[in-house]
Amino acid sequence: MTETLATVSNNMLYSATVVYALALLAHVAEWAMAHKLPADDEAAGSRGGALVATGSVSSPVASSASPLGATSPETRSVNEVERSDKYGRIGLSLTALALILHGVGVVSRGLAADRVPWGSMYEFSITVSLAVAAAYLYLVRRYRVRWLGLLVTGFLALVLGIAVIVLYRPVGPLVPALHSYWLVIHVSAAAIAGGAFTVGALASVLFLLRSRLEARASARPELPRSGFLWRMPAASDIDKVAYRVHAFAFPLWTFAVLAGAIWAQYAWGRFWGWDPKEVWAFITWVAYAAYLHARATAGWQGRRAAYVALFGYATFVFNFVGINIFGSGLHAYAGL
Amino acid sequence: MALRPPSDTTRTQVEDGVLDTDRRPEGHASEKPPSEQGPSTGRGGTAPALRPVEFGRWLWRQLTSMRTALILLFLLAVASVPGSIVPQRRIDPSAVQLFKDDHPTLSPLFERIEMFDVYSSAWFSAIYLLLMLSLVGCIIPRLRVYAAAVRGMPPKAPRNLSRLPAYDTWTTDEADAGVAKRAQALLRSQRRRVRVFADPPAGDVVVSAEKGYLREAGNLLFHCSLVVVLVGVAVTGLFGFRGSASVIVGNGFSNTLTQYDDFTPGASFDETSLTPFTFTVEDFHVQWQRDGAAAGTPLTFNADLAVTDQPGAPPRDYHLRVNHPLEVDGTSVFLVGHGYAPRVTVRDGKGNVAFSGPVVFLPQDGSFVSYGVVKAPDAAPSQLGFEGYFFPTADLCEGQPCSTFPDADNPVLSLLAYQGDLGVDSGQPQSVYVLDKDDLSPFTTPGGNPRALLLRVGEQAQLGDGAGSITFDGYDRWVRLQVSKSPAKVVPLVGVLAAIVGLLGSLFVRPRRTWVRVTPRDGRTLVEVAALDRVFGGDPADHVADVSSSLRPSSATAAAALPAQQEDLR
């Protein structure tokens, strides 16, 4: 039974990787076809929904952008809009399909091991990426963030691919240090926060690209405004999504770190011992706290805050990759 | 200092600039207009000569500004990095020793700047304390401001409501008092605080409502809790201790200083206050996964203790497991590791037993290949020393001896033997895990190479030159115990829980002000609805739409007379 489940898990995760890669291709096509399309409030409106509606004010650039047909015959343009949009929808459907495969893969892995599937770097990777996919699809439903599709599917295909190919480990028992219900509390919070940080970082990247574009366009209004980046919501709306995701992730990360500290008290007799993992969790925490503060500080909103958020994400990734591989310390049992 | 520039998401140049300042947390030094900011920070200006009191006040304001807090927070993060790269004495003293041996030129400098004790260094503590001071200095005035603000809210309306980010207006035949009353009831029913301002000269009535006071309360709770956590952790560290000991199964441990391998007391810890408990490690159980792809993974390990809580008390049994410490009167004993202790007997050249007993070997990796040192200072004519490895399931991997399983299925001891002066009489403290080979020479093969002794249980090897022999009698196991006392450990725990509750409040509660103004005009009534969010990310336009759709006459005769800028402002 265990063997069967483990095989099911492996097959599901392989398939999920492939389907994410297909979704990525669809989104690449979506972007490619939007290459010549002008910025379009109508299309952007249907994509960005409420967010765009509330935000069109904040982007004088977008609202003053040339309407359809300024550069190309209207009919052709409408067809291309539809084609680009169709590939976007295909990408989204494939992502949803992959999420199901991915979810079954993670759950069957847990069933095969008869425990929560968070005992190794492989298992943590598949779980965090599941959180990324779930967060993305939730946000698509809630805030219509399909414009994140390219980066999210790219991330998922890459990370899940690395997980199944490089990090893979057969199903095994947990080392004794992990025999505790704190594992469930601590790691689930960290995984969900990690997933949300990832989505936040990807949104911040798009925010930076788009706001750079907007700044350039307002300096040189004669530049053409076409391509997918121009068809996304305005920078300020992207920023709003990024902020919401980070504001969700930060308390959860706080909780994860603090739950870790309490667990450490039960496992090792101290709350905080400046173990490398602890140091970097703290640094990540500080970086995101700084991000939230920066947003409330004059002169630090917008791009600077986004860079702080990306820095925070870099420390999160380093903690997971760098410290696990090169580091020592008590967390080292989270085997490769 | 410039006020917040109009950000692109919340463009609200409200009249008088009143609201603009108002939207930012009160009582925060950095947010005061320049006139109240104290002496200029010297930006190109001519700074007036400072009197000491003024200077002190200025310094205090700088310290408690949000920017300083941010910088300190960042500094603290940066300062904690080296400790995750350079080995730390508190975490791994032997790694520090190794590092010092490898970097003889760098080490004295590192010693001087406390690089091996980053987290207790003067500079790290300085940042930590300044941050704490900044935090306290920031909280106290904000508490006062908040208390006053809660009593004073909701505020009056700005003169020109149409310039707020969300606005709607219409005229109706309904009497102004009626609309005002309905507006009041509606906003109350939405659990907002409501105040009514009547302004006789202009003849208008403003219903002013506010919601979301808990945001600032949550924020204050969060910041206060951080102080509680920091103080709690500090107290725990000051009055507690941590130590560790390796105890061979069958042996006892008593809670006195001499029994510890290492011991780190807090600065205010009184060593005579060690709880006088003792226990014996009666038995030890360990299990590894035997088959499948994960063979060799540890499954469980645990120990049976007989604990005597205080001298004279009857012993009790305790089953010690990972994550389940033994608690005796505030002191906790944790099972953190285990290993092998080969039993050997060393006979010297005269045939006398120079050493006999188990020796703790340290596991090097998950296969439990263990390194250790045997010293026989009593051997004559010259002292004998051994170093080498214990292989629990010995095998050959690519020509090298290795262990293929962590359990002791085929234990083999592989040693190099030395004779000469062990250096134990020099008065210098010596680690039991290190063989000082300065005055030792190895026993060699006829070819002149050091001779490895390979022993199975029960086997004996002669050292040559009639210098003696060593016998591998068997092996015991030992457990690694960590003992600590963390007084007041519930304090940081409570702080942590409160911090999270506060954080949720400060991130997710959205303060919003709503105004409904009714003005009699030409026999009809002009109604205006406007809302202002005090934090980023909300959607006041939806709220205004809601309110006005409830207040408009149901027939909706009045065409929505939206001012032009509303399109822009939505």
Ligand code: HEM
């Ligand atoms: C230990 C480090 C600290 C952490 C982790 C922290 C965390 C936070 C968080 C998460 C927020 C909410 C941000 C938001 O409203 O979106 C916040 C707000 C705030 N913090 Fe801190 N804080 C820390 C230290 C400080 C210090 C030392 C001060 C004062 C000197 C301070 C002043 C403020 C102020 C004024 C706000 C309100 C900003 C606003 O919402 O507009 N913080 N803090």
